Amino acid sequence: MNKNILLFCILSIIILNFSCTSLLTGLTDSLYQQKDIELVKDGAPSYLLLVEGLIKSNPKNKDFLKLGIQLFSAYSAAFVKDQERNRIFSEKSKKWAISLLNTYPNFKKSKNTDFEIFEKQINKFSKKDIDYVFWAANAWIMWIISNTENLEALLDLPKARALIDRIYVLDSSYYYGAPHLFYGIFYSFLPEVYGGDLKKSQKEFEEALKYSDDKLLLTKVSYAQYYLKAINDKNKFKQVLEEIINTDTDKYPEQRLMNILAQKQAKELLDNIDNYFYE
Numbered sequence: 001m002n003k004n005i006l007l008f009c010i011l012s013i014i015i016l017n018f019s020c021t022s023l024l025t026g027l028t029d030s031l032y033q034q035k036d037i038e039l040v041k042d043g044a045p046s047y048l049l050l051v052e053g054l055i056k057s058n059p060k061n062k063d064f065l066k067l068g069i070q071l072f073s074a075y076s077a078a079f080v081k082d083q084e085r086n087r088i089f090s091e092k093s094k095k096w097a098i099s100l101l102n103t104y105p106n107f108k109k110s111k112n113t114d115f116e117i118f119e120k121q122i123n124k125f126s127k128k129d130i131d132y133v134f135w136a137a138n139a140w141i142m143w144i145i146s147n148t149e150n151l152e153a154l155l156d157l158p159k160a161r162a163l164i165d166r167i168y169v170l171d172s173s174y175y176y177g178a179p180h181l182f183y184g185i186f187y188s189f190l191p192e193v194y195g196g197d198l199k200k201s202q203k204e205f206e207e208a209l210k211y212s213d214d215k216l217l218l219t220k221v222s223y224a225q226y227y228l229k230a231i232n233d234k235n236k237f238k239q240v241l242e243e244i245i246n247t248d249t250d251k252y253p254e255q256r257l258m259n260i261l262a263q264k265q266a267k268e269l270l271d272n273i274d275n276y277f278y279e
Contacts, residue, residue: 031071034257035249037264041079048075055096062132065100069093069139078261087146094143097136101163104129111159119162127170134174137163141182161186177211180204181219188226201227215252217262220244225269234277241266241273 031047034040048071055064076089101107110121125133140160147153168179187201205223212219220240228237244266249259269276 032255032257033253035260037078037257037260040257044071044075044079048072052092059099060103062100062103065096065103066132066135068096069100069135072096073139073142074258090139090143090146093139097139097143100132100136104133115158115162118159122162122166125163125166125170130167130170130174133163134167134178137167138178138182172207173211176213176216176219177208180208180211181222184208185222185226188230198227198230201230214247216255217244217247217249217259217266221262221265221269224266229276232277234273237276238270238273241270245270 031040031044051064051068051071055061055068058064072089072093076086076093080086080089098111101111104125106121106124110118113121137160140156141164144153144157144160164179164182167174168183172179181204184201184205187195187197187204190196205219205227208219209223214220221244224237224240224244228240245263247259247263249256249263252259
């Protein structure tokens with residue numbers, strides 16, 4: 001029997017005998033603390049299939065939907081290089097994101113209305129909703145970014161961004177300053193005519209770096225990849241990437257795997273540094 005199928009069967013049996021939420025939380029925590037990237041790459045697909053099966057059985061369970069979004073998004077970003085496969089992962093995460101948001105009546109009844117009504121309704125979200133709304137909004141935006149040639153997707157951007165705006169107001173420090181990181185990327189990624197603003201990008205990245213404080217190295221990678229490339233600062237780019245590579249990933253074990261992957265990305269960026277800058 002294929003080892004992944006065997007693992008999937010074992011996990012399925014175990015999960016029938018324990019609290020689903022507590023077991024999945026433990027498995028996820030263990031996954032994020034791993035040092036061996038290849039072990040995660042080989043073993044995670046069985047876990048992803050298990051989570052997807054749980055979502056199909058419990059399509060309105062917020063915890064399962066959030067976990068599916070987090071895991072499928074992280075796995076595709078780290079290991080899926082094929083563009084078409086990435087699109088499949090993105091579509092799935094976006095579908096779950098909308099399902100998750102639809103569990104909130106204020107979103108469900110306003111999603112097909114004009115923007116003014118939509119914005120008024122989502123302002124009813126409170127701090128207790130942040131943990132779900134953020135991950136749903138993030139998946140929605142990632143889907144939009146991967147479908148920029150699709151006009152329908154681009155028309156969704158103001159509503160997805162409005163959700164991030166609401167989280168920004170409620171708690172901009174959430175998940176290591178993720179709302180600030182989003183806007184740091186947003187303002188550096190877009191041309192000025194579409195709302196890009198490098199001064200605003202710098203300010204947002206500074207806030208995100210303050211909140212992450214090397215606990216989440218992805219923030220530094222994004223700072224180099226988006227802002228420092230945009231302002232053509234090759235020396236600072238090199239310095240930041242070397243700082244990432246030399247960081248002790250055991251210092252924050254709860255994000256060990258993500259930080260090891262960030263170091264891998266930093267090395268790849270550093271190896272190609274001459275392709276990103278002009279004299």
